[in-house]
Amino acid sequence: MYYIVHMTFGEYIREHREALKAEDRRFSVRQVAQRIGVEPAYLSKIERGDVAPPSEAKIRALADELNEDADMLLAMAGKVSSDLQEIIRKRPQLFADLIRQLKTMPDNSILRIARDVRDGDW
């Protein structure tokens, strides 16, 4: 289970990329930037917090590259995954109400609700 840590998005990316780089040079700013399709200078600015976090697609690419959870990185960047937005948009009141009610529930209870199989009419 992932939790939001008290770091900015940029700090978190830098810390994890640097940790990987200590083991493998392929995780330099230049090489990671190249692999996710941005300029190295732009990735440096993201890590320093000089610019806002990148697009959802780039955050997903970074998550994939750094073996991090995309939903967690998106949340750190102040974004909600587009598929979740789509789900909420369809039934906004229901999901807003549900999420507010789940706010203080323990993880195991939330997991149970999330994976309940619904029985319908047959």
Add this chain to the structure above:
Amino acid sequence: MIELQNNQLTFRFPEVHKNAICQIDFQRTLRIPDDNREYPLPPGLGRFPVEHVDDFADSLPDSWQEHGGVFIPMYQSEALWINFSGDYPCAVKIAAGKINAVSGKTWSNGLSNDPQDYAVIPEQPWLDGFNVSEDFIRQFIAMPLGEGFTAEEQITGKAEHGGLQIIVYPMKHEVYVELCREQAKRPAIDDLDIQFCVCESAVPDMGLAPGGLMRQEIYEDEYGIDAWDRDHGYRCFIHLANSEQYQAITGHRPPHKPPTASDYTSAGLPWFDYYDDGKALPGSDTLSRLTSVAAKIIEKGKGVLPDNDPVQPKIVKIVGKGNLVRDGEF
């Protein structure tokens, strides 16, 4: 409540007893030859992937959303068996296309003991097909709905439901407590301590049809129908999506087609036989009159069922209550 984790359905009844849990998964397997010879149990080749209907509601027929439940991908003519795990006694009723796989009657909630229309877990470790006669079943084979092969269509003349339907009732709290007390007095009997452990159609609906003949007993309920807590049942509709449609719906690739019985046997891999001293139920008259897939193909003048050559299983492993492993590797 029913949870889906690791492609397994877990039925929990905390309101009855904290141990009241029954787990069900759907095992991929090879199709045994449908030639009226008797075959032993084929292997389990891993679990079918299981998905929530609600996760793909926009891409599925409205009726699936109405039914709720889950769906699994199957190739046309692919077989499956149902694997039960859990040591808390439960009564499990299974239907295909809302035709009871044990009694041949049409679906109803609840349980019946005349004739018995359910299996008892953990005494029944798995179910591979329709109960056609005492000690024999006809293998569950996926066929597209609407072509007349499925048990549902053969019995009702309609292609309405498809899929699999399951309802689980736990043993009553007080009966279980008493049973545990008796078991504690009889330490030699430790049964309860064992951890049981491509269709071309554009419509994804498939149903189960009767295939080859397999030796498998469905055991009589030794506890009696009053042992089951019929106020606390959970049920689930398991839709069968044809594998091509499954990929289009989910974006996930379905598992590869299983090997043929001939390839599997030629590779020197094991088949299985299960022994238990429980009393077997008689077969259902209704189900015994079903026409198997291979016979139906001939009847329809559509040639013959492919990959249906007889095989001679050379290695047949005996499994029992203490060893319920029925895995095959290919």
